[in-house]
Amino acid sequence: MPLGSPVLSRDAADMGLLGRIVDRLTRPKIGDRGARLEAEGRLEEAYEAYISTGQLDHAVRVLLARAESEPDPRRRLALLQVAASRAPEGSQSSRDARRRAASLRLDLARSARATALTSELLDLARQLEQLEMMQEAAEAYGLAGDTDNQSRVLVASGSIEALEDLLEFQREDRARRREREVAWKEIRDLDAIGKRLACLERCQQWLASFPDDEAIATFARGVESR
Known part of the structure; x- marks a missing residue:
């Protein structure tokens, strides 16, 4: 078959097309x-x-x-x-x-509860709420001390048991705060009238139940060192 014939040209073109397809x-x-x-x-x-x-x-x-x-x-x-x-x-x-x-x-x-900034915790709580992570949002509000929003989120999410636990905790916390106010007044009154031993005894009674109360512990050390 003569070189350059239409058949050879067509075959070459077909091979070129096939090569490009395989290459791709x-x-x-x-x-x-x-x-x-x-x-x-x-x-x-x-x-x-x-x-x-x-x-x-x-x-x-x-x-x-x-x-x-x-x-x-x-x-x-x-x-x-x-x-x-x-x-x-x-x-x-x-x-x-x-x-x-x-x-x-x-x-x-x-x-890092002790060092977390309230503003950061509130920002996190709002973000969790936007993401519809309601239980987590309620916890973040709680860590920030925002019990109003914590209660609101628990109600919205239908977490009745968690809400009841929160309300009970709040009642106990208020009672403890009132109890501390009374104890603190007694301690200062005893110190003011010079009843040093009675003052220290009252401090020790309180610290036996609440050993982390640094304010009263510091006051007791001051009275004891006189």
Whole structure:
């Protein structure tokens, strides 16, 4: 068959087309790079690959996976907060990241109860409430000392038993405060009239029941040192 005949040209064209199809099918796709890196456990690189191709949901999922494996709670919180900020607004991945971050913030607040700022606790409580995590929101309001909002959230969530426990705690707390006011007045009155031993005895009685009352303990040490 003569060189350059129509048949040969057509065959060559067909082979060229077939080659291009095979090349497209076998060449790694840019979008597949993130999945490959993720499968290899290279999560940081997978995250960057997903971000570079605009696959935000996949990028957020990788961040959440990284957060789950992060042992340090504060670094884990940072990863969750980045995931929440990266996720498309209103998406399920955004909600998941925000809920996990809020839950972790509550865990940290529990462990740092003595040093947690009231404003931070209230901000957390409001965020938990917005995320419809009502039990957690009630707890955060309680940690902040906002019993009014704590009661409101418990009522809204139908947590009747928890509400009853809260009301009972409030009654006991008010009774203890009144009892302390009476004891504190007795202690100061005894000290004022010079009954030092009786004053110390009353301090010891109170501290036997409430050893963490540093104010009365300090007062007793002052009386004893005179």
